[in-house]
Amino acid sequence: MAVSFSNFCCLRRLLISSTSCSRAYLSGFKSNLSLDKLYPTSRLDITTIPKAPESKDGKFSGYIPMDRIQVNYVRSGGPGGQNVNCVSTKTEVRFHLASADWIPEPIRVKLAERVKNQISKEGYFIVKSERTRSQQLNLADTLDKLRNLIHSVAQSLVVPEVSEETLERQRRLRERAARERLKEKRAHSMTKQGRQSPTLDS
């Protein structure tokens, strides 16, 4: 093996000093399995923050802006000794429902109707969770609850497009059911009449 000497003191970790570069880890050693060879079309940048999906056309995108809601941590209830008495693990998420424009208008209206018992006097909707022992997991659970609630309200607003054939078929089935019911009713009536004693008229 042919050798060459490198002075240890001169060997430094290769750090990119350029401030605009977000691909610092491409410096240094690069094998045939380095990320730029595995993903040649990628920009290899973990720092990009994608744009938040917008809730438009009355559809909720699922994005909850954290600066528009207030998060409170309070002590949870139930048994648990010192831990439950001292650690604030119950998470409350509250926001003013009427002014929450990150929820589309029709969904907001229907949501206000559905949770009217959980809205405070000032109009703040509160979602709580004390499911786990951890604040962070409880916060995740609270946001999950909120998202699921908004999605279910959105689903209930969606009117499914029904084809003419389906409507026609439903109408025919309804009429047939009514006919069958009346036929049964008449037959039952005849049975009951037949149990009565005959009169001189019949």
Place this chain on the structure above:
Amino acid sequence: MAGVGNRVLAGTDRALDLLRELPRLSLSNIRSNPKAFKRNKRGRGQHGGKKHGAGNKGSGQRQNFMRLGYETGNNPFYLRVPKEPYYKGHHIRREYPPISLMQLQTLIDTGRLDTSKPIDLTALCNTKLFQLSPFENQYGFQLTDEGLDNFKGRINIEVQYAPEQVIAAIEKNGGVITTAFYDAPSLIAMRDPMKFFASGTPIPKRQMPPENAVEYYTDPKNRGYLADPDLVALERFKLAQKYGYELPDLKKDPELLPMMLERKDPRQIFFGLNPGWLVNLKDKKIFEPEDEQLLEYYRS
């Protein structure tokens, strides 16, 4: 058949229509009535079964003319002890000794871990607080979520496994976490670099993860070291939404950015040292190969 003519015809029409659609009758779509024939319960040996042509008692039946292990009817030795597969494959299973976030925070607070440099397995072993024995199937460290709520360190850390909430806790504080795989020889080098350099062996190249681990390390959700960084960026955003925090912009701190983004190549073991290099601590020199074949080997 006058009065009921229409109904009978309708029935026949329907039957004929059905017949046109149904597949052809064959042995594969008919079956006998239940209990039409009796199934032989003892399948072993079929028509040569029961006494297997050995007759009754005596030397003929008892002198082991039958299959190996058969004990003339009583429960044979090889079937007496049941299988208890609770520990099946335990010798092949990879272990990851845990380090909790609480411990990590304590190390940062007491100055035992330098947050101005990336933290990898070597840094954790250098604290001398955690032992790793690759000979006992230990493949690195995993981060546990004890102390999740109180974690405040801003670090660039590389471990072998971390659950979702731990990844969220680290990224929430503006840090970067990566999960990477190291094979056993690499681990032996990493856990005591001084001893390894003193042994006079060139730095090996890190092997790829085994088949059942490739999926884990190529998944951006796990921040795998083989995952596409663009997808990792997207997963960072999604996790911030899931756990309810504003994703910190890493580019806001340009002095710390290079350190935060510093990562090893998938074949690299030490930061700043390439595979194939030979480190001489005594003379403070590093030797690197010049032969093209060797260079190609260490690069591949």
